[in-house]
Amino acid sequence: MMRRMREAAKKGRAEAALRKILSAEGLSGEVTIRSLDDRMAASVILQDAAEIDEGALSERLKAAAGLDRVTVVRTAHGGGAPTPAPAPKPAGGHADPLHLGSRPAQRPEPQRPEGVRAVVAVASGKGGVGKSTVAANLALSLRDQGLKVGLLDLDIHGPSLPVLFPSGEKLRSEDGKIVPAEVAGLKLVSIGYMVDERKAVAWRGPMVMNAARQMIDDSGWGDLDVLVVDTPPGTGDAHLSMVQRLKLDAAILVATPSPLATADVRRGAELFRKVGAPVLGVVLNMTGGPLGDDLDEGLLAELDLEILDRLPLSRETAQVPLESPQAELPAVLRVLMAKLPALSRDNARGSA
Numbered sequence: 001m002m003r004r005m006r007e008a009a010k011k012g013r014a015e016a017a018l019r020k021i022l023s024a025e026g027l028s029g030e031v032t033i034r035s036l037d038d039r040m041a042a043s044v045i046l047q048d049a050a051e052i053d054e055g056a057l058s059e060r061l062k063a064a065a066g067l068d069r070v071t072v073v074r075t076a077h078g079g080g081a082p083t084p085a086p087a088p089k090p091a092g093g094h095a096d097p098l099h100l101g102s103r104p105a106q107r108p109e110p111q112r113p114e115g116v117r118a119v120v121a122v123a124s125g126k127g128g129v130g131k132s133t134v135a136a137n138l139a140l141s142l143r144d145q146g147l148k149v150g151l152l153d154l155d156i157h158g159p160s161l162p163v164l165f166p167s168g169e170k171l172r173s174e175d176g177k178i179v180p181a182e183v184a185g186l187k188l189v190s191i192g193y194m195v196d197e198r199k200a201v202a203w204r205g206p207m208v209m210n211a212a213r214q215m216i217d218d219s220g221w222g223d224l225d226v227l228v229v230d231t232p233p234g235t236g237d238a239h240l241s242m243v244q245r246l247k248l249d250a251a252i253l254v255a256t257p258s259p260l261a262t263a264d265v266r267r268g269a270e271l272f273r274k275v276g277a278p279v280l281g282v283v284l285n286m287t288g289g290p291l292g293d294d295l296d297e298g299l300l301a302e303l304d305l306e307i308l309d310r311l312p313l314s315r316e317t318a319q320v321p322l323e324s325p326q327a328e329l330p331a332v333l334r335v336l337m338a339k340l341p342a343l344s345r346d347n348a349r350g351s352a
């Protein structure tokens with residue numbers, strides 16, 4: 001408690017010091033301060049800034065605010081050209097919450113993003129069951145197979161990627177495309193790398209749908225063998241954007257052994273089957289605790305699903321940040337490799 005209060009006070013002082021210097025230098029922008037263990041870092045996004053020496057400015061800011069790292073990014077596109085005006089908003093809507101200058105494109109059919117060969121959704125009916133943990137471990141395991149892997153975090157209200165894979169830098173946009181962060185050999189896109197969490201938490205309906213749409217349509221992934229999508233819990237607005245726009249090659253459900261998981265597994269399976277995405281099976285997380293190691297067998301038979309892998313309730317599984325997989329998912333990997341031709345060794349582009 002005391003530690004958190006001290007940390008909050010330190011953040012407040014650092015932010016005030018940064019703003020003072022920015023204002024003295026005639027600059028304005030968005031300041032975000034993050035702490036990890038005992039280190040504190042800031043990112044400063046300067047809007048419409050003229051040509052400046054970002055390196056020198058970040059050194060000045062670092063020294064003045066007593067921070068371990070300060071990253072300065074200008075949002076001006078293309079080497080100092082002015083930022084394009086945001087796309088006009090439709091009445092009552094929020095077409096461009098991420099300020100990419102893009103308009104909602106008409107998409108008749110769900111598609112894979114350009115350059116992406118397979119899309120796998122990791123989903124759960126409710127929050128907190130370990131979906132992000134499984135998605136992150138799956139992405140790292142696929143990377144270790146020599147595949148080019150991206151991870152898209154569609155959780156607008158509780159993004160996990162920046163915690164699992166801290167990058168210390170805000171994402172840039174180039175020519176209206178989000179440039180993914182690159183950490184641990186993965187390409188990563190999450191609202192948590194772009195917008196102050198406190199802001200996104202207040203977003204509702206159309207803002208959430210449009211932010212999800214922009215991350216789906218406007219991320220510049222380059223060549224990827226597979227994109228793993230960490231979906232938000234439940235079946236809300238971001239889900240709707242996902243199933244309307246993103247062609248899913250497969251879905252993996254995550255559940256805990258709780259008897260209450262039955263309805264969640266059923267809902268998840270039904271949602272994906274409705275949009276024609278094959279549900280490959282269930283990862284049962286947090287096993288070996290008081291709730292046991294299994295799900296209702298009748299339910300699994302009825303839904304024609306099996307438990308592919310079980311992850312124990314353990315400190316290792318919960319470890320962050322991640323560089324390598326903490327949890328093995330051998331059956332998930334086997335099934336994905338067998339079902340998705342893009343992942344076979346002969347077809348993969350390889351990352352080596």
Ligand SMILES: Nc1ncnc2c1ncn2[C@@H]1O[C@H](COP(=O)(O)OP(=O)(O)OP(=O)(O)O)[C@@H](O)[C@H]1O
Binds near residue numbers: 128134158314317
């Ligand atoms: N097998 C495990 N053993 C111990 N802790 C775990 C395990 N799996 C996940 N956790 C922890 O449980 C918490 C929730 O996990 P995670 O964020 O992956 O769940 P989620 O379903 O994605 O949640 P949300 O809906 O909030 O995004 C995290 O603190 C995570 O470290």
